[in-house]
Amino acid sequence: MEQYxxxxxxxEDNPNDAELTIRHLKKxxxxxxxxxxxxxxxALEFIFCTGKYAGKNELSQRPKIILLDIQxxxxxxxxxxxxxxxxxxxxxxxxxxxxxxxxxxxxxxxYKLGANSYIVKPVNFERFAEAIRNLGFYWLLxxxxxxxxx
Amino acid sequence: xxxxxxxxxxxxxxxxxxxxxVVLTVACTAFFLYEYYNSRSxxxxxxxxxxxxxxxxxxxxxxxxxxxxxxxxxxALKAEPHVEMAVLFDERGTQFxxxxxxxxxxxxxxxxxxxxxxxxGSILELALPVMLNGHRLGTLYLRSNMGAMHQRxxxxxxIVVVVMVLSFLLSLALVRWLTRSISDSILSLSKTAAVxxxxxxxxxxxxxxxxxxxxxxxxxFNHMLDTIQTQNRTLRQFNRTLEQKVQQRTAELEYxxxxxxxxxxxxxxxxRAPLRAIIGYTAILEEDYSDKLDDEGKRITSVIKNNTLKxxxxxxxxxxxxxxxxxxxxxxxxxxxxxxxxxxxSLAGDxxxxxxxxxxxxxxxxxxxxxxxxxxxxxLIANALKYSSKKEKALIQIGGYQQExxxxxxxxxxxxxxxxxxxxxxxxxxxxxxxxxxxxxxxxGLALVHKIVARHGGEVWAEAQENKGAAFYFSLPA
Numbered sequence: 331m332e333q334y335x336x337x338x339x340x341x342e343d344n345p346n347d348a349e350l351t352i353r354h355l356k357k358x359x360x361x362x363x364x365x366x367x368x369x370x371x372x373a374l375e376f377i378f379c380t381g382k383y384a385g386k387n388e389l390s391q392r393p394k395i396i397l398l399d400i401q402x403x404x405x406x407x408x409x410x411x412x413x414x415x416x417x418x419x420x421x422x423x424x425x426x427x428x429x430x431x432x433x434x435x436x437x438x439x440x441y442k443l444g445a446n447s448y449i450v451k452p453v454n455f456e457r458f459a460e461a462i463r464n465l466g467f468y469w470l471l472x473x474x475x476x477x478x479x480x
Numbered sequence: 481x482x483x484x485x486x487x488x489x490x491x492x493x494x495x496x497x498x499x500x501x502v503v504l505t506v507a508c509t510a511f512f513l514y515e516y517y518n519s520r521s522x523x524x525x526x527x528x529x530x531x532x533x534x535x536x537x538x539x540x541x542x543x544x545x546x547x548x549x550x551x552x553x554x555x556a557l558k559a560e561p562h563v564e565m566a567v568l569f570d571e572r573g574t575q576f577x578x579x580x581x582x583x584x585x586x587x588x589x590x591x592x593x594x595x596x597x598x599x600x601g602s603i604l605e606l607a608l609p610v611m612l613n614g615h616r617l618g619t620l621y622l623r624s625n626m627g628a629m630h631q632r633x634x635x636x637x638x639i640v641v642v643v644m645v646l647s648f649l650l651s652l653a654l655v656r657w658l659t660r661s662i663s664d665s666i667l668s669l670s671k672t673a674a675v676x677x678x679x680x681x682x683x684x685x686x687x688x689x690x691x692x693x694x695x696x697x698x699x700x701f702n703h704m705l706d707t708i709q710t711q712n713r714t715l716r717q718f719n720r721t722l723e724q725k726v727q728q729r730t731a732e733l734e735y736x737x738x739x740x741x742x743x744x745x746x747x748x749x750x751x752r753a754p755l756r757a758i759i760g761y762t763a764i765l766e767e768d769y770s771d772k773l774d775d776e777g778k779r780i781t782s783v784i785k786n787n788t789l790k791x792x793x794x795x796x797x798x799x800x801x802x803x804x805x806x807x808x809x810x811x812x813x814x815x816x817x818x819x820x821x822x823x824x825x826s827l828a829g830d831x832x833x834x835x836x837x838x839x840x841x842x843x844x845x846x847x848x849x850x851x852x853x854x855x856x857x858x859x860l861i862a863n864a865l866k867y868s869s870k871k872e873k874a875l876i877q878i879g880g881y882q883q884e885x886x887x888x889x890x891x892x893x894x895x896x897x898x899x900x901x902x903x904x905x906x907x908x909x910x911x912x913x914x915x916x917x918x919x920x921x922x923x924x925g926l927a928l929v930h931k932i933v934a935r936h937g938g939e940v941w942a943e944a945q946e947n948k949g950a951a952f953y954f955s956l957p958a
Contacts (some may be wrong), residue, residue, distance in 0.1 A: 346757035353764070401749050430749040453755045453792030 337363035339393040341373040343402040358463045370405025374413055377420060392423050399428045400436050408436060415444040426465055489663035496655045504647060508640045516633055524597060527624045531608045535620045538568055538610055542617040547577055554579035562628055567621040576618060589621060602627040665689035669698055682709045744802050751795050758788045797924035804931045809849050816843035820878055823857045831865045836874045843880040846887050846956045852932045859925040860891040860952050866919055868895030886955045894949040903942055
């Protein structure tokens with residue numbers, strides 16, 4: 331059975347944003363174990379091993395970090411975040427929120443729900459790339475995940 | 481209690497009783513005195529007439545020296561019980577004949593007798609000459625006691641007093657009864673007025689007692705209450721309608737605000753995404769396909785990037801501007817000198833300060849929102865730097881003063897300035913007086929300044945001359 335070894339889960343509905351993000355992660359050698367889901371529903375199925383991901387991965391193989399876009403159709407980023415942080419099996423996964431605007435009123439809500447950080451997707455992608463680089467470096471390389479409590 | 485502070489009923493009663501008492505007393509006293517003097521003079525006349533008769537009858541007895549006759553004549557006075565004593569003197573003044581019980585009084589009779597009458601207390605004395613053919617034969621002395629008459633008058637006075645008291649009491653009862661119709665209507669009016677002023681109940685009405693002036697007054701009073709009630713009702717209705725309207729408008733405004741918020745939210749998200757794609761993919765072109773692009777191709781990709789960045793800036797400015805409309809202005813005391821210094825420091829990276837001559841004078845502190853007022857200074861100082869950047873030596877003057885209860889602040893530069901006739905356009909959004917090639921900008925900065933200052937209750941204005949610099953002023957309430 332196919333198994334996923336995922337370090338970084340990217341939840342992003344905009345294919346252009348996803349492509350550009352992945353390109354910059356690749357450039358910085360951070361896309362080796364990257365998995366991209368296209369909306370909140372798929373993200374939840376992947377994380378909780380349900381729907382089309384049932385049996386395809388194990389909950390114990392949690393991603394090291396989740397990059398989560400707020401604005402998505404069907405199930406938005408806030409709902410995904412809430413489900414992740416509500417579940418003791420997943421609540422220790424660091425979640426970085428991606429937003430288009432630093433004025434976003436949802437940012438506060440995300441922090442209250444337990445988001446670990448947020449990145450504003452700037453118009454100038456070079457700055458975004460730098461932010462992603464720094465962030466990935468911290469969460470993927472420096473941050474020590476808690477001992478597996480499952 | 482002073483008379484004018486007494487209840488109207490008591491006052492009415494007192495007025496009528498005093499008048500009544502005075503009139504009764506004056507009338508009774510007049511009657512009494514008239515009666516008294518009348519009856520005294522009647523008595524005098526009567527005694528005089530008796531005296532005359534006795535004197536005339538005594539002439540013969542005196543002329544013939546007949547004492548028995550004289551005594552007999554005098555004894556006839558028994559018929560008049562009030563005559564106490566009668567003495568007949570002869571012409572030498574010697575007692576000739578005597579009638580009466582009290583001979584001890586004789587030495588008291590003066591001699592010779594003064595003619596005429598004298599009244600001493602209740603005693604009336606009368607002395608009459610006894611004449612015959614012009615020749616005086618002697619003198620008659622009569623002494624009458626008016627005690628009976630005085631007794632009668634004492635009784636009379638008592639009756640008068642009793643009548644006075646009775647009629648006074650009767651009038652008191654009558655006055656009480658008659659004034660009730662007047663005082664009751666006044667009392668009813670004043671009670672109604674008291675109820676209204678205490679309870680603010682305009683539905684009560686004063687009871688009407690008759691069709692006199694008080695009745696008219698009561699009608700007018702009730703009519704006034706009708707009018708007040710109607711007006712109150714109308715006012716309440718207006719109020720209710722107004723409240724409803726205000727609520728409706730508030731709800732509409734809140735809805736519009738929410739709409740605007742979600743609109744700006746969408747704008748900030750959805751307008752940026754395509755821009756990100758344009759820039760991101762243009763960057764890919766530049767990075768991955770640079771060997772396939774000639775110089776013109778590279779210039780075009782940079783134009784695309786620059787314009788996209790500008791569009792991004794425009795969206796940011798527009799959002800900042802629309803946010804200002806909704807943001808609440810919380811004021812605190814702001815040290816304007818510190819704010820200006822901060823702004824100056826933060827702009828140091830974008831401009832060459834070595835060619836700028838700063839003249840900053842002491843700025844009075846103001847009550848303002850620190851973040852917003854910093855934005856004002858930021859935009860004005862950045863503008864001054866920008867529009868004087870083509871001068872060899874830029875002069876920027878910053879100052880403030882208090883004038884007519886307002887705080888006025890200014891930023892002056894010696895830059896390109898502008899034509900004053902277009903000055904009114906400056907503070908409107910997206911209005912620019914210089915081309916993008918001359919000076920970059922989105923045309924939002926001064927509109928934002930205007931909006932922030934207006935939200936603080938102040939004003940903005942500018943003075944300038946082309947190529948001679950510009951001065952921007954803003955005022956805040958002191």
